[in-house]
Amino acid sequence: MGYQSISVEKMTGSLGAEIKGVDLSRPLSNSAAADIRQALVDHLVIFFRDQKLTPEQHLEFSLLFGPLQRVPYVRPMEGYPDIIAVLKEADEKKISTFGNAWHSDFSFLDEPPMASLLYGIEIPGHGGDTLWINMYEAYEALSDGMKRMLRGLRAMHNGRPYGMGGVPKDLRTSRSIGIERNNPDADREIAHPVVRLHPESGRKALFVNSIYTGRFEDMSEAESRPLLDYLYQHCLRPEFSCRFRWQPGSLAVWDNRCTMHYAVNDYDGSRRLLHRTQVQGEKPVLAD
Numbered sequence: 001m002g003y004q005s006i007s008v009e010k011m012t013g014s015l016g017a018e019i020k021g022v023d024l025s026r027p028l029s030n031s032a033a034a035d036i037r038q039a040l041v042d043h044l045v046i047f048f049r050d051q052k053l054t055p056e057q058h059l060e061f062s063l064l065f066g067p068l069q070r071v072p073y074v075r076p077m078e079g080y081p082d083i084i085a086v087l088k089e090a091d092e093k094k095i096s097t098f099g100n101a102w103h104s105d106f107s108f109l110d111e112p113p114m115a116s117l118l119y120g121i122e123i124p125g126h127g128g129d130t131l132w133i134n135m136y137e138a139y140e141a142l143s144d145g146m147k148r149m150l151r152g153l154r155a156m157h158n159g160r161p162y163g164m165g166g167v168p169k170d171l172r173t174s175r176s177i178g179i180e181r182n183n184p185d186a187d188r189e190i191a192h193p194v195v196r197l198h199p200e201s202g203r204k205a206l207f208v209n210s211i212y213t214g215r216f217e218d219m220s221e222a223e224s225r226p227l228l229d230y231l232y233q234h235c236l237r238p239e240f241s242c243r244f245r246w247q248p249g250s251l252a253v254w255d256n257r258c259t260m261h262y263a264v265n266d267y268d269g270s271r272r273l274l275h276r277t278q279v280q281g282e283k284p285v286l287a288d
């Protein structure tokens with residue numbers, strides 16, 4: 001894959017690449033902008049190091065990928081309705097954190113965000129990494145028989161962590177991020193294809209995740225559980241993954257249409273702060 005204005009270093013055999021030679025605080029040339037968009041399609045998640053971005057510059061760069069989508073159920077940053085502060089304070093210990101299970105962002109929306117951008121501001125001395133999974137490869141590694149069975153299936157997604165069921169009563173959650181709970185709107189189920197066609201790459205990706213996908217369409221949760229559990233477990237082969245060690249000034253951009261990710265919660269006692277935006281996506285398209 002040829003890039004004219006950036007240099008690209010792959011992180012693993014599966015997905016993830018670090019982009020070098022760009023200062024995102026300055027206006028991008030047309031060729032650098034096109035290269036970065038192409039790198040996201042090629043590598044599914046891209047990383048930049050040592051960037052110095054104001055919230056305005058973070059918003060400006062996010063627009064490279066499309067119009068912004070406001071994050072639902074999470075309190076926005078003061079003065080910036082399109083940015084949320086992903087924050088855990090040093091004194092918030094033994095709690096559940098944002099993104100601490102495998103998921104594709106807000107997959108329960110009619111039009112889930114196509115991309116998310118996360119910018120590191122305060123990063124613990126160790127821990128707090130994020131992992132991604134390549135959901136094209138997860139799909140491609142299934143047997144022909146399983147692919148045939150999944151073809152045409154839809155699964156029901158819902159925003160249960162924000163809904164009336166909420167999180168278990170005994171689970172402590174972070175107060176710093178400001179997540180809205182008990183909103184009946186979030187309990188609404190949305191059917192999305194189990195195998196979705198990526199509009200830019202033309203490839204098929206598995207599109208179910210353990211936070212938001214409750215069951216297959218026209219099936220009960222109990223009936224769906226064994227196959228969903230199998231698929232979740234299948235996706236987690238280390239060969240499909242990459243893991244990113246954050247530093248202040250790191251920026252990650254990922255494609256929610258063909259990846260899942262997981263925020264590791266292993267940094268109790270340290271403050272961790274990142275700014276997050278997301279880009280409007282389309283209604284997932286069924287792959288035939």
Ligand SMILES: [Fe+2]
Nearest residue numbers: 099104105261
């Ligand atoms: Fe997430």
